[in-house]
Structure formats: C-alpha cells, structure tokens
Amino acid sequence: MNPCLNTSGGIPESKRASELSKLLGIQISPLQVVQGHSPFKDFVNRFENELVVAVGKGEPAVVMSEYGFKKVISIDKYSSYFEAIDPLAQYKNWEINKINDSKSSEELPAGCNVLSDRVKGVFVVSDPIDWGRDIQVLCDILFTGGLPGSEKGQQPPIYFANDDFEYQGIFPSERFGMGAFRLTLECIFNRMKNNNLKYTCFGKPNPFVFKTAEGILKHLMSNISYHNQMSGEQKNITHSFNTLYMIGDNPSVDIQGARKAGHPWFSILTRTGVFKGNGNHPHFPADLVVDTVEDAIDFILKKENS
Incomplete structure (x- = not known):
C-alpha cells in the first residue's frame, strides 16, 4: 500500500x-x-x-x-x-x-x-x-x-x-x-x-514530495477504513503513522529530503548507487545504512513484525 x-x-x-x-x-x-x-x-x-x-x-x-x-x-x-x-x-x-x-x-x-x-x-x-x-x-x-x-x-x-x-x-x-x-x-x-x-x-529533496506521499497514504487508509465499515468489518485503523520509510541511494536527494520532511520519516541509505562509502554520509547521514535494497526491506519487515 x-x-x-x-x-x-x-x-x-x-x-x-x-x-x-x-x-x-x-x-x-x-x-x-x-x-x-x-x-x-x-x-x-x-x-x-x-x-x-x-x-x-x-x-x-x-x-x-x-x-x-x-x-x-x-x-x-x-x-x-x-x-x-x-x-x-x-x-x-x-x-x-x-x-x-x-x-x-x-x-x-x-x-x-x-x-x-x-x-x-x-x-x-x-x-x-x-x-x-x-x-x-x-x-x-x-x-x-x-x-x-x-x-x-x-x-x-x-x-x-x-x-x-x-x-x-x-x-x-x-x-x-x-x-x-x-x-x-x-x-x-x-x-x-x-x-x-x-x-x-519539485522532486526530492523538496519536503513537499514526502508530505504528498504521506497525504496519499492517509487517503488510502481512509478508503480502507470506509470499505471495512461498509462490509461490516470492525478494524481499528489509524490515519497517522509512527514510521514511514525512505529507501534511497543518493544522500543529497533521498536522505536530505527525508531529513527535511522530519517525523514520521525514517531514512535508509543503500550502497547501490551514488553512495558507495563506508559508514554513513558525513553531510546527510541516514537513520540506517545498508548494502542493498533487500537489506533495507529485511530490516523494515523485522522491525514492523517484532
């Protein structure tokens, strides 16, 4: 979603x-x-x-x-x-x-x-x-x-x-x-x-892009909540988010944008593109640095299912 x-x-x-x-x-x-x-x-x-x-x-x-x-x-x-x-x-x-x-x-x-x-x-x-x-x-x-x-x-x-x-x-x-x-x-x-x-x-790192994505998610959640109510299902669906994940390989664009957007965005920097260094980026540090996108997905799934 x-x-x-x-x-x-x-x-x-x-x-x-x-x-x-x-x-x-x-x-x-x-x-x-x-x-x-x-x-x-x-x-x-x-x-x-x-x-x-x-x-x-x-x-x-x-x-x-x-x-x-x-x-x-x-x-x-x-x-x-x-x-x-x-x-x-x-x-x-x-x-x-x-x-x-x-x-x-x-x-x-x-x-x-x-x-x-x-x-x-x-x-x-x-x-x-x-x-x-x-x-x-x-x-x-x-x-x-x-x-x-x-x-x-x-x-x-x-x-x-x-x-x-x-x-x-x-x-x-x-x-x-x-x-x-x-x-x-x-x-x-x-x-x-x-x-x-x-x-x-427009585009990243403009925080507008991240706020737009967050707004789209809230709209989708509202639709899910509406359809559940119409079908008689009672599910406790909140329209705010504890964490939204940004996975990117460009520190000055992807990571800087997520940092500017602030809560609830969590930035994950991969070594699959522009960034290939060890450790974190010195100017636009991410919340997490991993080698691949797959590593980022594994981290998210483990974190959300724990």
Whole structure:
C-alpha cells in the first residue's frame, strides 16, 4: 500500500502502476505512485487551456495530457514547426531516425496554432535527450515571452520535476541529471539576459514530495477504513503513522529530503548507487545504512513484525 516515489522517465502514473503490478505480482493503483512530475497536476487550473511545452524523454506530453492539460505539446513536436530553429538538426541522424519517428504520431492539440500562439508555461517532465537543441529552443521561448522568432517579452514560467544534479546509471561513474540541465540552461540564460532565470523545482529533496506521499497514504487508509465499515468489518485503523520509510541511494536527494520532511520519516541509505562509502554520509547521514535494497526491506519487515 506504500506509495512509490520515483523521478520517473516521463511515464504516466497509470503506466508505471501497470509495470509495477507485473513486476511485483500485486495490484498497484496509479494513486499509489508518486513521481517527480506528479505535482504538475496542481497546475491544471492555471494552464488547462493554455499552450504549454513538455520537455524530456519518454512521453512528456502524454503525462501532462493525463493530468488534464488540453493544449500541451512535446518540445520535439514543437521544434519541428520552426524551420532551422536547431541549426545542427541536419547533422543529427540519430534524431531523425529515432526521435522524430517516435513523435510523428503526436497530434497537435485542437485549436492550437504553434506559429502564432504564445507558450504560457514550460514543464520539464523528465531528463531531456538533446540538451543542445532543447536549451536553444527553451531560450527562444523564454526570451520572447513564448513565441520563438518574435521580439523579446516577459519570461513564461518554467517548472522542473526534480533537481537531481547526478544519478547512478549503468555506467560506473555518476551521470548528469535534470539539475545539471537546469544549471546549464540557467547559466546561458543569465549570460544573455539582464534578468536571472525564474524557475521552480519539485522532486526530492523538496519536503513537499514526502508530505504528498504521506497525504496519499492517509487517503488510502481512509478508503480502507470506509470499505471495512461498509462490509461490516470492525478494524481499528489509524490515519497517522509512527514510521514511514525512505529507501534511497543518493544522500543529497533521498536522505536530505527525508531529513527535511522530519517525523514520521525514517531514512535508509543503500550502497547501490551514488553512495558507495563506508559508514554513513558525513553531510546527510541516514537513520540506517545498508548494502542493498533487500537489506533495507529485511530490516523494515523485522522491525514492523517484532
């Protein structure tokens, strides 16, 4: 029943829940999945009928559409409407063969004219693929008030699903994450414009993510309590928690976030990713350090069943 907190890869919560259900052999509801971009749902009332651009790998436009945004378009599709906006596009055979083909089925939202409508907001849903093009196009959007090629205007808001500077992938050393992309965009923007880039970052270590997960758990517990009452079962179900566990491998993101969130969060640091050292992390110490995720699960099960 615990929610899954994940930076995701630009995948809708419904699809992620389906994947987890198959992997774990139990039914996972989309309501139990909290991803880095999940807070973007809260912006539907503001941008529901406004043109917004979704950035990142995976299906960023699909993610935003499932949240209720009616005029959202991926940066891949958006860029394709502006001839020569990416001066290096002709040299990117990998983009032509892979990215454009995969995005060709994306339909332009009804009533949307990309060449005349101004972009009202930008949402970086997941790690961008083509940093060079995306930084160029985003600067075009942000400098001009939402319409590349036009005169300079007020910067539209831009939101980042997370601010992880690095993460552990398959390669032995850490890889740059969305936080590094944000920093690169910010440095270029600030160099070219008198005003500094205005942006909002979500995701860990923002305590908001942990409070959101706690709220989702309380909502799920309320539903269980209601169904038990309707079925005649009398179970003493409390809607507060003695302990919620955060298992992560990145001290500056996972552990720092749990520490900021405070009670009832208990942080467990694993040596499976960014952190590989002995002992605890010197700057963001966890409540417990273990070698693997399996060790963390074993600890939780023993503790909760004791």
